Amino acid sequence: MRSAKINCERLLDDLSKLASFGALPAGGIDRPAFSAAHAQASEWLVARMTHAGLRARVDDAGNVIGRLGPDEWPALVCGSHIDTVPGGGAFDGSLGVIAALECARVLVETGADIGKALEVVAFCDEEGAYLSMLGSRAMTGGLSAEEAGTAKGRDGEPLAGAMQRVGLSMANLARAERRPRAFDSYLELHIEQGPVLEAKGLDVGIVGSIIGVDIAEYVLKGQSRHAGTTPMDERRDAGRAACEAITAVFAAQEQRGAPESRLTFGALEFVPGASNVVPGGARAVSEVRAARAQDMRQLRAAVDSAFDLAAARHALTLEKRHLGADKPSHMAPDMIDLIAGVCSELDFKFTVMPSGASHDASNFAELVPTGMIFVASRGGVSHHPEEFSEPRAVVNGAAVLLETIKRVIAARWKDGP
Ligand SMILES: [Zn+2]
Known part of the structure; x- marks a missing residue:
């Protein structure tokens, strides 16, 4: 077998070709799912x-x-996404897919004996x-027909x-679901979308967990009353x-909150909303x-009790409505160790860190050993036309992914599928 190395030029070329689908004249990319640009990018990807040498298809x-390898074997899935936010960048999602x-x-070209399934x-x-x-x-069975409908x-x-x-x-959407046995493990390379790796001068972030999100409304x-005549x-x-x-819960969070927790009040309205009316x-x-x-439960409870207290103090009624939640998900410790070993061997400086953004990886983390690799985002900027990762970071990330794929195949499938 020839030595397996990432072809930098080809990787960067593919990344920039993908960025042309949905490119906006003033910069940035509009490539939401099911748009013409997304469909064209999907078609191009199938051709690539x-x-x-992969068997390519678009599912329901x-x-x-x-795919490489026989249909019936469980697959090591390497994924990410090629849709973008409106006015998004060329790296979020795209990097993981193209890498x-x-x-x-590279595995096909070097005649690597994959002998197993890779997707x-x-x-x-x-x-x-x-x-x-x-x-x-949809693929991992985490989507209800009602939600989709x-x-x-x-x-x-x-x-x-x-x-x-x-x-x-829509009638065929459920066909995209696959048996858990179809998957062996999952890997995703992604840009960090935050400032940590750049600030610390690190090459790679190994994701320890993808943080959960919990949204609630307080009414x-x-x-x-008249703002002038009503005594305080x-x-x-x-x-x-x-x-x-809000002030109380931010203060409590600052003093006692877990360092990786985040608290945001992104919407606040007063009724009727006039300067001369007590709302x-x-x-x-x-x-x-x-x-x-x-930590998520504790912080949510702190917000709940701050609103309970404030409502009682001012003789108000309070309605709480839960608007949705995604549990935190954890990457497999074995996978974290394996990626750390790869980074050490390739002489890359790394850290294990949480992901503040959600990723497709979280849907696999409950089913199979899952790992995520981050590379630095310039200025921590993402979901923006100026999103950028240095070519060196892109290539280094792909090199870590390649070596990790080889080790996952060797480690988990030594004795056949
Ligand atoms: Zn993404």
Whole structure:
């Protein structure tokens, strides 16, 4: 077997070709799932996979799948996504797919005895133009027919209509689900989308966990009154109560919160919303993120009790509504060790870190040993036209992925599938 090395030029060429689908004249990329640009990129990817010697297809959820090895064998899946946010960049998702393709191509070219199944997958709608992580959830059985049936795009277009536009059918969506036995393990290379690796001068981040997200709405109701004639101690001021609760919970988080936890109030409204009226109503939406389920529960409980207290203090009614949650997911310790071993051998400086953003990997983490590799994002910028990772970082990340793939194949499949 010849030595297996990433072909840098080919990898960067493919990445820049993929960036041309949905490229905007002023910079940035618009390539949401089920758009014409996404369909064209998928078609191009199928052709690139086929050219590389993979058996390529688009499944019933719009996932592009390229496979090496017999159909019945469990696969090491190397995936990410090729859809973008509106005005997104050329690296988020794309890097993981193109690097996985390059790895498969190198293995084929060097005559590596894979002897087993390897899949390169571009998951559909990771960014949630219609339904967040639609493709990886559909494939791993984490999507209900009801959820898919009611999903809509930002302009209100039903998912079913969007699928139809690109020749897919909602009626067949469930066919994208595969038996858990179809998967052996999962790897994803991704840009960090944050500033840590660059700031610390590190080559690689090994993801320890993907942090969970929990969203809740708090609606306070008191009484709207004249802002000049109502004494301060006779008010039932929902706006003030919301501010007090928010300030209190941020203070508590600063003092006692887990360092990797995140607390955000991204929406806050007062009713009626006039300078001369004591607000009789307030609505706040909080998002809690944490690497451990326990930290997430604690932070959510802290927000709940801050609002309970503020409501009681100002004689208000309080309604809490849970708007959705994704549990934190954990990468396999064996996979983390294996990637760390690869980094040491390749002489790359690395750290084990949580991922603050959600990834398709979380849908595989409960099913099979899963690992994620991060490379630095310039300035920590992502979901933006200026998203950039240095060519060296891209190539280094792909080299880590390639070596990890080889070791996963050797380690888990030594004695056959
Ligand atoms: Zn992504």
